[in-house]
Amino acid sequence: MQPMYEPSHSVPNPDSIAATWWDTYGDDYLAEHPSLGVVKFQWSPEGWTEEDLQLLPRRPGRILEIGAGAAQCSRWLKSQGHDVTATDISPGMIATAHHLNEKTGYDFPLHVAGVENLPFEAATFDTVFTSFGALSFVPDLGPAFEEIYRVLKPGGSWIYSVTHPFSWVFPDSPYRDDLTVVRPYGKKEAYVESSSGKTEYAEFPHTVADHMNGLSQSGFLVAEILEPGWPAGNSETWGAWGPDRGAMLPGTLIVSAQRPAS
């Protein structure tokens, strides 16, 4: 596959590209990253877990995970006694989540759904979250944030992790010596991988301003932003995430926002 950047607006049907790619390569992704676990809530490739960071509200109420993949995070929340529902745009990933639930004896609702079209009534959930799901695969964050706001109850929390927006300007390398800017920050270009002229994978870099303005224009109040450092004792690399680069620059952005209570 040939990796390159294309103007974001020229990528056709991003939902269909994401669903097909994750249907096809989801199992390979899980096999390549065994640290994701099966009953585990990991916020980022650095290895930070919900147990470490405790970002969800103390009483999270009814929880929705979007872009859940194989639903490892939801399974961990269920193991802690929470009421959780998981969604993902890829029927293949949801099938894997069903399979892992059967294998491990967990049971919670799983739905095939894109983040911009969630099959729930307004004000259904107290907490919505994703760990690296969905947001990188939509060209514009606005419709996703508006849909999440819709399904959240007033006063509810929306917490998510994404690739740190600064990462996109550097080469995809885990070494500090490669931290030379190669792309302009904020250029509206998608990272695409194509084969025989067909786009098979597309990710859309969003800036910090895209996140903050998208949240406030959708009605959210930002409560906290985290740029977690590299954890002592983790020597594993994952793409551009690794101890050498991680000592110099955060690889992950985590945002905690709220739908105002009234």
Ligand SMILES: C[S@@+](CC[C@H](N)C(=O)[O-])C[C@H]1O[C@@H](n2cnc3c(N)ncnc32)[C@H](O)[C@@H]1O
């Ligand atoms: C990097 S995985 C994250 C899943 C899980 N948290 C993990 O770390 O394995 C990204 C997930 O987002 C899903 N996804 C991509 N585009 C989406 C969209 N528009 N709506 C909902 N899910 C989407 C993919 O199908 C994939 O399962």
